[in-house]
Amino acid sequence: MKFLDQAKIYLESGKGGPGCVSFHREKFVEFGGPDGGNGGKGGDVIFECVEALNTLIDFRYQQHFRGEPGHHGMGQNRTGANGKDCVVKVPLGTVLLDEDKETVLADFTSPGQRMVILKGGDGGFGNAHYKTSTNQAPRKFTPGWPGQEAAVWLRLKLIADIGLIGLPNAGKSTFLACCTNAKPKISDYPFTTLHPNLGVVRAGDTDFVIADIPGLIEGAHEGHGLGDRFLGHVERTAALLHLIDCTQDDLLGAYKIIRNELKEYGEGLEHKREIIALTKADALGPELAQDQADTLKKAIKKDVMVISSIAQDNIKPLLFRLAQIVTENRKQERENTPSSPYENREIVEKT
DSSP, rough: OOOOOOOEEEEOOOOOOOOOOBBOTTTTSOOOBBOOOOOOOOOOEEEEEEEEEOOOHHHHHEEEEEEOOOOBTTTTOOOOOOOOEEEEEEEEEEEETTSSSSSEEEEOOOOTOOOEEEEOOOOOOGGGGGOSSSSOOOOOOOOOOOOEEEEEEEEOOOOOOOOEEEEETTTTTHHHHSSSSSSOOSSEEEEEEOSSSEEEEEEEEEEEEEOOOOOOOGGGGGGGGTOSSSGGGTTOOOOEEEETTSSSSOOOHHHHHHHHHHHHHHGGGGGSEEEEEEEEEHHOOOOHHHHHHHHHHHTSSSEEOOBTTTTTHHHHHHHHHHHHHHHHHHHHHHHHHHOTTTTTTOOOOOO
């Protein structure tokens, strides 16, 4: 299944059904009078967040979604049936944007979350609605109100706890494959990963999700390489795992390139907690790889770990460190989540 994280779709809610002009005619009923019913309401366009989906690929084959029109009113004061709602199911982490791609209309972050995006038109009135003491046989009715139309963008931001970032061929996919059951494509050429990959890690009693983001290069914020579009998938993460190939000559330059791209992208990515690790330590040997780490640590004044995904060196300590960060972040989120206004409410009995 191809990964798709952006799609444009067209929405239209159902129009209301027209009212009915009808008069009651029955044997032995001398003054039947008007009995035309009202039209039914048009169907709404509703978005629902579901866990079963993880990509927007379905919206490549269907871009138009319409609510059912309301049915017309009928005689004997029968109101027309309401049109069926159009329910659009989107994966967890989907952001609904206006046509300008900037205005956020909705953000679906929890399973089962539903939101009415377009309301259906109201049904028209039948002639029974216009009956008065001075107008006892009206022939007036109204058509249903038209529905609403909109063109919106869907943008998927994966729900992950840790984001993998780094230059192409930094060993991100290899790391993901060695510590999860994910099967990303791994080769010895740049831009092997063209789409984000997810993997679930278990460290102790903590399970968390790692997102592998396609490699960034210098000028990605200007559209170079694959661009920085995929960085949206790490906006919700608790921390970033920055992997750097220890076999390259300029470690500091490689670090600064990624940091600059995070800053240019914005959305607070440059302020996220960052774990730095040098990969491919098996290619240099433990002593030389540690020398590289000490040199980079002295330059950036941050802790630098040395790992080897192939040899499984220092992988477990790194995963437990990430698990600790995820646990702390989840605890903080629970504390910051406002409680329901109905919780802990005192019940005062009336005397």
